[in-house]
Amino acid sequence: MHQILPPPLLQLDGATARLGAKHFGPFNLSLRAGERIAVLGPSGAGKSTLLRMMTGELPCAQGTVSFEQQDLRRWPKAALARRRAVLPQGSDVAYGLLVELVIGLGRVALASDPQGERIVREAATLARAGHLLGRTYDTLSGGEQARVQLARIFAQLWDAEAGLVLVDEPLAALDPGLQFDLLESMDAFAAQRGHAVLAILHDINHAMLAFDRLLLVADGQLVGDLAADVGALPALEALYGIGLGSALNDAGDLVVTPRRTVPRTAARLQA
């Protein structure tokens, strides 16, 4: 019997873009409510560009991007903001603003927001940023700012259901303990509300630990769309040009160990 899938939340059909001399796509893919998707690929492969196409920030040269089966360009901004939150790479906003105001920016699309203050506090706590309330954003460290930005995303979709969270390297500025904490927070946040999460990551272990599906990007193309399990390792070795060992840790999680292979270095020097 065929499994009946829910309609896609986000769908790209033949979506292409061009930046300078670089071409991206055509991308054909769909994301469904509740999915946890990691986007992986070498530096400069086009991951952020794909994300910018998904958000509509970078218009497609050809093809379409739809959210809930309606062309993204036809969605009213405020309605979209209540269902979809975006955390771009290195979000630098709000100099001189208090942390609670930065987090509260996630809720500006709401005409009336009687629960706003409580939600900002709870979102800050979930993002391990509760102790930063009352501080000025531009006095925070990089890792503290990253947590406040994540709290802003949480606040935005706190009382939404089956929404979409799109984040670009959300853990890059954090220490390993906080990376695990925030992976757990993102996971719990999304699972409780049925949100889909798509995250650009550089850490294969984070992708394996907290995501179900991997999108592999190389040279402006989608070169893999596969389950986040041990079966993905050969494709990941080819993607990065490295060897990957694997083992299960005490908790039964798959742990992947990258190792350099000589041909990759040689190939890079010749490139």
Ligand SMILES: Nc1ncnc2c1ncn2[C@@H]1O[C@H](COP(=O)(O)OP(=O)(O)OP(=O)(O)O)[C@@H](O)[C@H]1O
């Ligand atoms: N405005 C632009 N004009 C010309 N080239 C651009 C522009 N923006 C990005 N690029 C190029 O497009 C390619 C893809 O960039 P993108 O930021 O999508 O890569 P990425 O996979 O996210 O990389 P990283 O992991 O390093 O963040 C890069 O080679 C980049 O230099």
